[in-house]
Structures are given as structure tokens and as C-alpha cells.
Amino acid sequence: MSYLDNIRTFVRVYELGSMSAAGRDLRISPAVTSSRISQLEEHLGVRLFQRTTRSLTPTEQGQSFYRGASDILEAVVNAEAQIVNMTENLKGSLYVAAPLGVGRRLIAPLVPEFLKEYPEINMRLRLTDRKVDLTTEGLDLAFFLGQPEDSNLRIRKIADVERVLCASPSYIERYGMPESGDDLVSGGHECLSLRFPGATEFQWRLATPDGPKRFRVSGRYESDDGDVLTDWALDGHGIAMKPVFEIAQHLKDGALVQVATKTPPEPIQMACLFTHRRRQDPKTRLFMEFMIDKIGTTIRATDQIR
Numbered sequence: 001m002s003y004l005d006n007i008r009t010f011v012r013v014y015e016l017g018s019m020s021a022a023g024r025d026l027r028i029s030p031a032v033t034s035s036r037i038s039q040l041e042e043h044l045g046v047r048l049f050q051r052t053t054r055s056l057t058p059t060e061q062g063q064s065f066y067r068g069a070s071d072i073l074e075a076v077v078n079a080e081a082q083i084v085n086m087t088e089n090l091k092g093s094l095y096v097a098a099p100l101g102v103g104r105r106l107i108a109p110l111v112p113e114f115l116k117e118y119p120e121i122n123m124r125l126r127l128t129d130r131k132v133d134l135t136t137e138g139l140d141l142a143f144f145l146g147q148p149e150d151s152n153l154r155i156r157k158i159a160d161v162e163r164v165l166c167a168s169p170s171y172i173e174r175y176g177m178p179e180s181g182d183d184l185v186s187g188g189h190e191c192l193s194l195r196f197p198g199a200t201e202f203q204w205r206l207a208t209p210d211g212p213k214r215f216r217v218s219g220r221y222e223s224d225d226g227d228v229l230t231d232w233a234l235d236g237h238g239i240a241m242k243p244v245f246e247i248a249q250h251l252k253d254g255a256l257v258q259v260a261t262k263t264p265p266e267p268i269q270m271a272c273l274f275t276h277r278r279r280q281d282p283k284t285r286l287f288m289e290f291m292i293d294k295i296g297t298t299i300r301a302t303d304q305i306r
Contacts, residue, residue, distance in 0.1 A: 003043070004076065007069045009036040010048060014058055014066045015135050025138040090283045091120035097134075098143040101226045101246040102270070103127035106295050107143065114290050121283055129194065129224055134275055140284045142273045143291075145243070156272040158292050159299045162244045163265040165204075166256040170236035178239070181206045181215040181263040190238035192229045193222035204241055206263040213263075241265050245299050270299070 012022040013033065023033040041048050048062035058066065098107045103125060111123050126132075132142050134153065148155060165184075178184050181204065184191060193202045202222075203214040219239075221232050230247060233240040234255055250256040258264075272288050 003040075004072075006036045006040040006043075007072060009033055010040055011066065011069050011073060012138070013037060013049070013056070014062065014069075017056060019056065021136075090118045090286065092283060093122040093124055094141070094283055094287055095124045095126070095137075095139045096141050096143070096287070097126045097128065097132045097137070097139050099129050099145055099226065100127050101129075101230075101243065102143050102145065104227070105246060106298060107291065110291060110294050113294075114287060118283070118286070121287075129226055134273065140274065140281065141288055143270065144273055145268050145270050147269065148271075148273055153273050153275060156274070156288060156292065158270045158272065159296050160267040161270045161299060162267050163241055164244060164247075164251075164258045165239055165241055165260045165265060166233060166247060166251070167239045167259050168234055168236045168256060169254065171233075171238065172257065172259065174236070178260045179262050180260055181208065181213065181217075184217050184239065184260055185215055189217070189219075190221065191217035191219040192232050192238040192240040193217075193219060194226055194229055194241075195222045195224065205266055206260070207266050208263050212266060215263075243268065270295070 009022060009026060009028075012025050013019055016022050016025065019033045019037070020030050023030045026033070037048065044061075044065070046061040046065075047059050048065060050057045050059055096107070104127065108125065108127075111125065115121060115123060126137075126139075132139060134142055143158075145161065171190075175189060176187065178187055178189055183189070184204075191202075191204070195202060202218070203216050205212055205214050221229075221238055223229055223232075226242070226246070229240045230242060230250075232238060233242075234250065239259055244251070247256055251258070272292070274284065274288070
């Protein structure tokens with residue numbers, strides 16, 4: 001086993017805090033993971049981790065070695081990037097995350113086109129509406145809507161995405177057409193919530209004549225899957241806030257109509273999130289540039305449907 005493989009394994013164990021998690025991330029068995037760490041410790045003549053049956057804690061030597069090991073891996077990635085740029089022989093796996101709606105409607109349909117151009121690249125696409133952690137989940141790149149909380153990561157903006165409040169004609173027939181955010185609150189409208197564990201309240205930030213304002217809306221329906229909210233809205237169960245690109249066809253054919261148009265939602269940023277080290281990987285860089293170009297075109301086209 002190469003010394004570099006041992007270093008890669010150590011870095012992932014350090015970052016994930018677990019032998020088993022690092023093994024899953026690297027697609028090796030726990031026994032191989034443990035063996036690589038032991039080989040590295042034997043080579044260095046120090047203990048890199050304090051191990052118990054329930055915990056794994058880096059030693060002072062382990063903390064110091066991690067800083068140097070990270071620099072080594074980054075240097076290797078940079079060197080490989082230079083060679084790949086010269087040969088255009090891109091290969092390996094790309095680990096990409098995206099929200100469900102973004103992934104299903106924008107990313108996934110474009111992946112075959114990208115892989116056709118780079119046949120030695122493997123795509124590992126993970127779709128989820130929950131917040132992801134690039135480091136602990138071993139991701140090269142994550143697409144997202146909104147503002148990221150981690151300021152240590154790099155951001156590449158794609159576009160400002162228009163959003164609408166929408167409901168089915170059957171819902172409007174039963175409960176009336178709300179014209180503003182105040183109508184949503186005072187009229188007792190059923191608002192469909194995209195929420196995750198730990199959320200304590202739900203608010204919609206809407207544009208009013210006096211500037212942006214938060215409205216504390218309510219409803220019996222909530223989910224952590226944006227497509228579930230779309231289905232509920234189509235079935236007449238409530239009002240959803242959706243990016244236009246996700247429901248463009250439903251707006252076009254009249255299955256959903258815009259509501260509360262006097263106080264529309266503010267646009268939301270769509271962007272790519274990545275670490276500095278991942279940005280140096282040519283396949284990550286090329287995939288990001290490919291998607292930014294294609295997605296921007298799609299979003300601009302669908303925004304015209306409103």
C-alpha cells in the first residue's frame with residue numbers, strides 16, 4: 001500500500017472522526033482503514049490517535065501531522081491538475097450534492113451530456129433538501145439555494161432565481177385568492193412548509209411596498225422534500241413558495257397559478273459551494289463551469305413563464 005494512500009486515509013479519519021466513516025467514504029473496509037493508520041503510525045514512530053471503544057481523538061502529533069498532510073494532498077491535487085490540463089485526460093469520481101428540485105430538474109438531465117464528453121469520469125450525485133457538509137461527506141461540490149452559513153467555503157454564484165407563491169385553481173375556488181402576505185396570515189390560508197429538524201417557526205420573506213417583510217405563515221402540511229410540497233399544492237391542499245424553474249410547466253398549463261402577487265417572494269441565490277482544495281481539481285472545475293453555463297440558460301428561459 002502506498003504511503004500516499006495512508007496519508008489520504010489519515011486525513012479522512014481525522015476529518016470524519018471515525019475509522020468506519022472514513023472507510024465508507026474511501027470505499028475500503030474498516031480493517032483496511034485501521035491497517036493504513038497503523039502503518040502510518042509505525043512509519044512516523046508516533047501515535048496519531050488515542051483510541052477507545054467509543055472514541056477516536058487526535059493526539060498532539062496527529063493534529064500537527066494533519067496540517068502538513070493536508071498541504072501534501074493539496075500539492076498532489078495541484079500537480080495532477082497541471083498534468084490533466086496538459087493531457088485533457090480527465091478521470092475519477094465526482095461527488096456532487098444538490099437540493100431535490102435543483103438536482104432532478106437541472107443537474108441530473110445534464111449529467112449524461114457531461115459524461116459523454118468525459119467518458120472516464122464517474123458521477124456520484126446525491127440529492128437532498130437538507131443542509132450538507134462538504135468536508136464530512138466527502139463532497140467535491142454542492143449546489144444550493146440561499147445563503148451558506150459556512151464562511152470558510154468558496155462560493156460561485158450561478159443566478160438569482162425567481163420564486164412565486166402558488167396554489168391550484170381548486171384551492172383558490174375553495175378558499176379564495178389571497179392578494180398579499182397579510183391575506184395569507186389573516187385569512188388562515190394553508191401554507192405548505194419546507195422545514196427540517198430543529199426549526200422552531202416558519203416565515204416567508206416577501207417584497208412589500210415598504211420593503212422586505214417576514215410573514216409568519218402557518219399550515220398543517222410540512223415536509224423536508226420540496227417535491228412533496230409541489231404535489232400537495234397540485235392536489236389543492238395549500239399554497240407553496242416555489243422557484244419558477246421547478247413549476248414552470250405547471251404554471252404554463254394552469255395546474256398552478258400565482259397568488260399574493262402584491263407581495264411576491266424575493267429572488268433566491270443559486271450557487272455552487274466548494275472547498276479551496278476541491279476547486280483545484282480540474283474535473284470539479286470543468287463540471288462546475290459546464291453546469292453554470294447550462295443552468296443559467298435554463299433559469300433565464302423559465303423565468304419568462306411567470
